[in-house]
Amino acid sequence: MEPTRTHPRQRSAESTGTTGAGTATTDGDPATSAEPDALPELAHAEWMRHSYAFAETSFWAVARQLPTIVREAAGLAWQVSRLDTLAAIGLNVVAGVMITFGLLATSTVLRELFASAPTPDRIRAAAPGLAVAALAVMAKGGLTIAAGWAQARLVPQINYQVELRLFEATTAVELAAFDDAGFAEEMDRARDRGIYEATSIVNHTVDLITGVVGVAATAAAVAVIQPLLLPCLLIAAVPAAITAVRIARREYLALLARLTRRRRMWMLAHLMANRHTAVEVRTYQMRGFLVGEYRRVMRLETAAQLMLVKSQTSSRVTGASLTGLATFAVYAVLGWLLLAGVVPLAAAATALLALQAARTSLNTTIYATNSLYEDALYYRDFLTFVQRAEGRTPAGGGEQVVGFERIDVEEVSLSYPDTEQPAVDKVSLTVRRGEVIALVGENGSGKTTLAKLLANLYQPTSGTIRWDGVDVAALDPASVRSHVAVLSQDWWKFPFTARQNIAVGRHDRPDGDGPTVVQAAEAASAHDLVTGLPHGYDTLLDRSFKDGHDLSGGQWQRLVAARGLYRDGRLLICDEPSAALDARAEHALFQQFRRHPERAVVLITHRLANVRHADRIYVLRDGRLIEEGNHDQLMVAGGLYHELFELQASGYAARD
Numbered sequence: 001m002e003p004t005r006t007h008p009r010q011r012s013a014e015s016t017g018t019t020g021a022g023t024a025t026t027d028g029d030p031a032t033s034a035e036p037d038a039l040p041e042l043a044h045a046e047w048m049r050h051s052y053a054f055a056e057t058s059f060w061a062v063a064r065q066l067p068t069i070v071r072e073a074a075g076l077a078w079q080v081s082r083l084d085t086l087a088a089i090g091l092n093v094v095a096g097v098m099i100t101f102g103l104l105a106t107s108t109v110l111r112e113l114f115a116s117a118p119t120p121d122r123i124r125a126a127a128p129g130l131a132v133a134a135l136a137v138m139a140k141g142g143l144t145i146a147a148g149w150a151q152a153r154l155v156p157q158i159n160y161q162v163e164l165r166l167f168e169a170t171t172a173v174e175l176a177a178f179d180d181a182g183f184a185e186e187m188d189r190a191r192d193r194g195i196y197e198a199t200s201i202v203n204h205t206v207d208l209i210t211g212v213v214g215v216a217a218t219a220a221a222v223a224v225i226q227p228l229l230l231p232c233l234l235i236a237a238v239p240a241a242i243t244a245v246r247i248a249r250r251e252y253l254a255l256l257a258r259l260t261r262r263r264r265m266w267m268l269a270h271l272m273a274n275r276h277t278a279v280e281v282r283t284y285q286m287r288g289f290l291v292g293e294y295r296r297v298m299r300l301e302t303a304a305q306l307m308l309v310k311s312q313t314s315s316r317v318t319g320a321s322l323t324g325l326a327t328f329a330v331y332a333v334l335g336w337l338l339l340a341g342v343v344p345l346a347a348a349a350t351a352l353l354a355l356q357a358a359r360t361s362l363n364t365t366i367y368a369t370n371s372l373y374e375d376a377l378y379y380r381d382f383l384t385f386v387q388r389a390e391g392r393t394p395a396g397g398g399e400q401v402v403g404f405e406r407i408d409v410e411e412v413s414l415s416y417p418d419t420e421q422p423a424v425d426k427v428s429l430t431v432r433r434g435e436v437i438a439l440v441g442e443n444g445s446g447k448t449t450l451a452k453l454l455a456n457l458y459q460p461t462s463g464t465i466r467w468d469g470v471d472v473a474a475l476d477p478a479s480v481r482s483h484v485a486v487l488s489q490d491w492w493k494f495p496f497t498a499r500q501n502i503a504v505g506r507h508d509r510p511d512g513d514g515p516t517v518v519q520a521a522e523a524a525s526a527h528d529l530v531t532g533l534p535h536g537y538d539t540l541l542d543r544s545f546k547d548g549h550d551l552s553g554g555q556w557q558r559l560v561a562a563r564g565l566y567r568d569g570r571l572l573i574c575d576e577p578s579a580a581l582d583a584r585a586e587h588a589l590f591q592q593f594r595r596h597p598e599r600a601v602v603l604i605t606h607r608l609a610n611v612r613h614a615d616r617i618y619v620l621r622d623g624r625l626i627e628e629g630n631h632d633q634l635m636v637a638g639g640l641y642h643e644l645f646e647l648q649a650s651g652y653a654a655r656d
C-alpha cells in the first residue's frame, strides 16, 4: 500500500489563507480551468512559487541536490542541539544495523528449521538464532523510539531558534523596509512558511537517513545470505518506488491546482465566522451573499476532490498491478534459483522478508527526498530574508545623545519607494527645547512623513537633520529614539492589560523615573475610564480572550495618549492625537502639550484652534513648506493657513 498523506503545504495554505493561484493543471482536477471570478490578488502565485518550480523538477534532479540539502539541515539541527542531532541520526543508523542482524538471525533460524533432523533437534538448533532475532527486533524497536524522541525534541528547539531569529530581525529592521512591497511579501512568506520549513527540513532529513539506512541494512543482509538475491531486491522495490513518486506528484499537482479555490473558501469562511466582520455582515444583510458564494465555490471544490479521489484510485490500481507483477517476477526468479540449487530454501524465505522491509524503507526515502527539495527552497528563502532584514537594521553612528537644545532640519527631502513626487520636499525648520511648534496642511501634504523624519524613523533621501549641530546619521539611533515620544495617528490596540498598554510606552523604565502609569492616565483623561473597567488597570483589552474587554475608539485614543505621555520623551510628537476624542477630553489633552522647559512639542492636527498658541506654525503643501510664523502672523499673511482657519471658524460662527 502506498502511504497517503495530506501535504503539509495544504494545511499551511489553508491556515494562512495566503496562497496563490495555481497555473499548474492536472488531469485530476477538470474544474480548475473553469475557476470562477478568481480575485486578482488571489491570482498572484508568488507565495507558492517554489511549489510550482518543484512540481516541474524531475525526481532525479531533486535527488542530485540531496547531499547539499542534508548538510544544511544537519547544520541547523547541530546548532540547536548536538546531542539530539547525534541521537536522532546515530540511533537510527544503529537501528538499521539491527535490521541486518535480525535478518541474518532469521536466515539461520530458517536454515536450521528446514534441515533434515528430528523436529526437537531442529528447534534446539534454531533456538540461539531465534533469540538473536527476537533481541534484534526488540533493540530496533527501542532504538527507533529513542531516535524518534530525539527527533521530536529537535522540533521545538528549532522553532525556538528560528522564530527568535526572525522576530529579532523584523523588529529591528528600519521602518523604510516596510514600504518596500517585495520586502513585506518576503516577510510574510518567511513568517508563514519559513518557520515551518525549518523543522520540516530537519524531520525529512532524519526520515531520509532512516530510509536509506533501512534499504542499506536489508541489502547488506541479503548480500551476506546470497548476493545473487540482490537483483530480486531491486526488481521488487523499484516499480513500487516509481509508482510512489508518480502518485505523490499527482496528488501534489492536484493540490496546487485547487489552491485558488481553497484560498477563496478560506477567505469566505473567515468573513462568516469572525467577530470583526460580524457587525457589517448583519447591517448589510450579507449572509445570503456570503453563504451563496461559499456554496458555489464549495460545489466546485467537492467535484474536484471527487475527481481527485477517482484518479488517485486508478493510480493506485496501476501501482498495485505493477507491484504485483514485480512480486510475481521475484517469485519466478527465486523459484528458478531454488530449482537450480543456487539458493537454499531458508535464504529464499529470508529474502522475501527482506524485500518487504526494503520496500517500506524505499518508500520512506522517496517521500523524504520529494519533500526535502521543496523544504530546502523555502528554507533558503527564509534564510535570505533574515539576512536581508539583518542587513537593513539601521546602523547609524555610535555617538550617544543626552538631550538637545535644538533640532535643525536642513533642506530635507524624502521620497517613498516607487513614487515620483517627494512626500517631503526640501523642508527646513528648527525645533528648540521648551517650544511648541505645529505642522499644518491638507491631507497628504507631508506632515506625518516630516514627523517620522524628526522621530528618526526614516532617513532623509537628501538634506540633513542635526541634533545640536550633529548630523543624526552620526548618532546612535537607539539613543536618539530614547528621547522621542510619538503619539501616532496609526496606533495599535495592543492585546495587553490597560496597565501594560500604557507602560509599553517605556517598558524598561525604572520606577520613579518619570510619571507613573496612573499619572500618565490621569493626564490623558484615561484614569476614570480604566478604573471603571472590571479589573481596573489589570483588565485585558482584547475581547478574543476570556475576561477580555474592548474600549470605544475615543477611549482607546485616551489610552494611547497616556502611553505617549508615560514615555516622557524630550521630543514629543503628537500626530492627530485627538481625532476621536470628545471636546472635553481634547481640551484636557492639549493642556498637556503646553510649553515645558525640558521638552519640545511638535503638534500635527487639522483642528487649527489647537495650534493657535504654538510658538511657530509650519504650513505644508505637496511636501513643501509654504508658510511659517505664529498664528497672528499667518492670519495677517492671508495664505493657506488663514483660509483653512477661517473655513473652520465659520463652522462655529453663529448663523442668522
Ligand SMILES: Nc1ncnc2c1ncn2[C@@H]1O[C@H](COP(=O)(O)OP(=O)(O)OP(=O)(O)O)[C@@H](O)[C@H]1O
Pocket: 179, 416, 417, 419, 423, 441, 442, 443, 444, 445, 446, 447, 448, 449, 450
Ligand atoms: N508608506 C508610504 N509609502 C508611499 N507613499 C506614502 C507612504 N506614506 C505616505 N505616503 C504618501 O506621502 C504623501 C504624504 O503623506 P503623509 O502621510 O505624510 O501626509 P499627511 O500630511 O500626514 O496627511 P494626513 O493629513 O492625511 O495625515 C502622500 O501623498 C502619501 O500618499
